[in-house]
């Protein structure tokens with residue numbers, strides 16, 4: 001049996017998405033800037049896609065900029081806001097952000113900006129009060145992710161948004177993992193900018209979006225034509241945008257319910273059948289598809305490899321599995337010991353995950369852990 | 379990423395376990411990623427030679443660490459102490475048909491555990 005539970009890394013493209021995209025490769029392949037029928041068809045598709053994504057987050061179409069994905073959107077928001085206001089040089093973020101935010105902030109530090117990296121508690125939560133006290137009159141941007149990719153923790157971004165709006169500071173949030181799983185209402189949540197990525201929600205890779213609230217000024221990253229409201233040049237990836245929008249349409253509330261039930265079955269099943277485990281991240285305020293356990297005394301690359309030999313695709317926060325030989329920065333920021341971070345295995349489900357697949361995992365995992373524990377001295 | 383040989387050792391590690399009456403124990407840790415290896419040897423003196431009669435290991439580490447541990451134990455079993463003393467990580471890496479560059483440090487761990495166990499044996503047998 002082949003079981004894919006690494007949907008936090010990327011997802012299967014929904015068949016309906018593929019179908020919706022096809023005409024934009026074979027018939028409506030014009031450049032959306034061209035004046036002829038081919039161009040007009042492409043432009044219509046692009047704007048339709050923009051409207052669908054805008055509606056999903058209670059924004060207007062003119063506030064959605066298509067990009068190449070989550071990484072570009074994050075870069076654009078952070079660098080764009082940093083350089084938009086010459087009198088401000090301070091950015092606030094958290095220690096558990098995705099590298100697309102963290103490494104962008106580190107680059108800005110090299111260029112002379114000040115960055116505050118807020119710590120998180122044991123559950124991985126940022127305290128909104130910490131955001132409030134970190135804000136100074138030099139703060140150009142607060143960027144705190146909506147949901148964490150490793151632990152699934154859902155941050156209190158509505159409270160953070162409120163604080164930022166009251167203080168008159170821009171608020172950006174990386175919603176790459178939460179989009180279509182947790183409701184996002186940019187008005188109610190006082191969000192000024194938000195990053196999205198298509199391939200995490202059963203859309204194609206290489207396309208994403210940045211929501212930029214009307215009135216928010218950012219400096220663009222690239223120079224070229226006047227595409228995407230003169231903020232992101234380059235011939236638009238119309239098929240990608242269509243696929244992204246169709247993926248959004250195909251994510252229903254019933255999918256979230258289904259995934260939540262499977263997640264709970266998996267979490268409870270692991271607790272019931274395996275000793276010395278620790279659930280990483282909270283039980284409540286957790287993404288519907290995220291299961292992340294540390295199997296104490298064990299190393300994650302080995303568990304993940306044994307699982308892979310049984311057809312189960314997972315990921316790990318172990319130092320041994322990272323290019324830097326450093327354990328997951330997210331787990332360490334949550335106060336976890338290095339050896340416990342070592343044994344972390346993330347399973348991220350999707351709407352295509354079945355109950356049989358969860359049962360299969362629960363059948364093979366206990367034996368793998370038993371086998372691994374026989375080898376470990378800890 | 380790993381050779382067939384590595385995967386084979388990883389999936390069927392030889393000589394896993396502890397030894398109550400070991401003649402030498404090597405307990406080493408790897409500062410790079412925080413892994414741990416314990417290696418036990420039982421030495422038999424026969425016709426003036428010191429032979430590794432039995433060897434056991436326990437490893438907290440990655441696929442490469444487990445595979446090299448297993449390969450080291452297989453390599454030394456039945457061999458003379460003064461012969462295996464000269465083994466280096468390259469001997470194990472060769473047996474495993476190579477390791478990804480980032481995983482070479484794991485093979486050093488296994489060799490260090492072996493040398494630590496031999497040193498422990500020699501110190502103990504002096505008294």
Ligand SMILES: Cc1ncc(COP(=O)(O)O)c(C=O)c1O
Pocket residue numbers: 008009068069070071072074098100145147148149174176177196197198199206208
């Ligand atoms: C939270 C988060 N932000 C950003 C990204 C980057 O998105 P993309 O792969 O579309 O560049 C990812 C995915 O890896 C992510 O999980």
Ligand code: FES
Pocket residue numbers: 319320321408411412413438439440441442443481484
């Ligand atoms: S033991 Fe950590 S990388 Fe091999």
